[in-house]
Amino acid sequence: MRASLVQFDVDPFEPVAARRERAAGLVRSLGDSDLVVLPELWPVGAFAFESFTTEAEPLDGPTAEVMAAAARDAGVWLHAGSIVERAADGALFNTSLVFSPDGALVRTYRKIHRFGFDKGEAVLMSAGTDPVTVPHPKATLGLATCYDLRFPELFRALVDAGSRLFVVPAGWPERRREHWTLLARARAVENQSYVLACGTAGTHAGVEQAGHSIVVGPWGEVLAEAGPDEEVLTVDLDPARVDMVREEFPALKDRVLGR
Numbered sequence: 702m703r704a705s706l707v708q709f710d711v712d713p714f715e716p717v718a719a720r721r722e723r724a725a726g727l728v729r730s731l732g733d734s735d736l737v738v739l740p741e742l743w744p745v746g747a748f749a750f751e752s753f754t755t756e757a758e759p760l761d762g763p764t765a766e767v768m769a770a771a772a773r774d775a776g777v778w779l780h781a782g783s784i785v786e787r788a789a790d791g792a793l794f795n796t797s798l799v800f801s802p803d804g805a806l807v808r809t810y811r812k813i814h815r816f817g818f819d820k821g822e823a824v825l826m827s828a829g830t831d832p833v834t835v836p837h838p839k840a841t842l843g844l845a846t847c848y849d850l851r852f853p854e855l856f857r858a859l860v861d862a863g864s865r866l867f868v869v870p871a872g873w874p875e876r877r878r879e880h881w882t883l884l885a886r887a888r889a890v891e892n893q894s895y896v897l898a899c900g901t902a903g904t905h906a907g908v909e910q911a912g913h914s915i916v917v918g919p920w921g922e923v924l925a926e927a928g929p930d931e932e933v934l935t936v937d938l939d940p941a942r943v944d945m946v947r948e949e950f951p952a953l954k955d956r957v958l959g960r
C-alpha cells in the first residue's frame with residue numbers, strides 16, 4: 702500500500718483559490734499512490750482564526766469540488782485534509798473530507814477535540830461527536846485531526862471499530878514539535894497500528910509550522926519523516942504487519958478497562 706503525505710505550505714500571501722488548484726495539481730501527480738493525504742485546514746490555515754468565518758464552506762463547496770475532481774483524475778483515495786465547514790444551521794466545524802477514486806465524498810469527520818482552550822478554534826468551531834472509520838480496500842482507516850492526537854481514548858475507539866491505520870492531518874506548530882513526534886509514535890505503539898500524520902509547512906498567522914510529517918509503523922518505528930518545508934512524503938506500507946505485530950505481542954487482548 703503506497704501512501705503519500707502532502708506536507709503543504711500554507712502561504713498567507715497565496716490566494717485561497719490558487720492554493721486549491723496547487724493542491725489539486727499535487728494530488729494529480731500522485732496517481733501511483735493508494736492513498737494521498739493533505740493537512741488540516743490547508744485552504745485557510747489552522748491558526749488563521751480571523752479568516753475562519755469568511756472562508757467557511759459547505760460540504761459541497763469549492764474545496765470539495767476541486768478535491769473530488771483531483772481524486773477522480775488521479776484515481777486515488779484522497780484524504781483531502783480538513784476545511785472550515787459551515788453547517789446548515791451556520792455552525793462551523795473543522796471537517797475532514799475523504800474521497801474514493803471515483804471522486805465520491807465517502808466520509809467526513811468533524812474534529813472532536815478543538816484546540817485553543819478559551820480562544821481560537823475552541824470558541825469559533827463546534828465539536829464533532831463521532832469517531833469515523835473509512836473502508837479503504839487495503840486497510841480500514843481511523844480518522845483523527847491534529848490536537849486529537851493528545852487523546853488516546855479516541856484512537857482506542859477507532860481500534861475497536863476496526864482501524865489498522867490512523868490518518869492524522871495537522872497544523873502543528875514548530876514550538877511543540879517534540880510532542881508531535883512522541884504522540885504519533887505513542888498512538889502507533891499502544892494501538893499496534895500505522896500512524897500517518899501529515900503536517901503543514903511554512904508560517905501563517907505568525908505561527909511557524911513544524912512540518913516533519915511522519916509515518917510510524919505498528920511496532921512504533923519511524924518509517925519516514927519529512928523536513929520542515931513543503932514536501933511529498935511517500936512510503937510503502939504492509940497492512941499485514943498490523944496482524945503480525947498484534948499476534949506476536951498481543952497486548953491489546955490484555956485490556957481490562959474500557960472494553
Ligand SMILES: NC(=O)CCC(=O)C(=O)O
Nearest residue numbers: 747816847848872874877
Ligand atoms: N490545530 C491544532 O489542533 C493544534 C494542536 C496543537 O498545537 C497541540 O496540540 O499542541
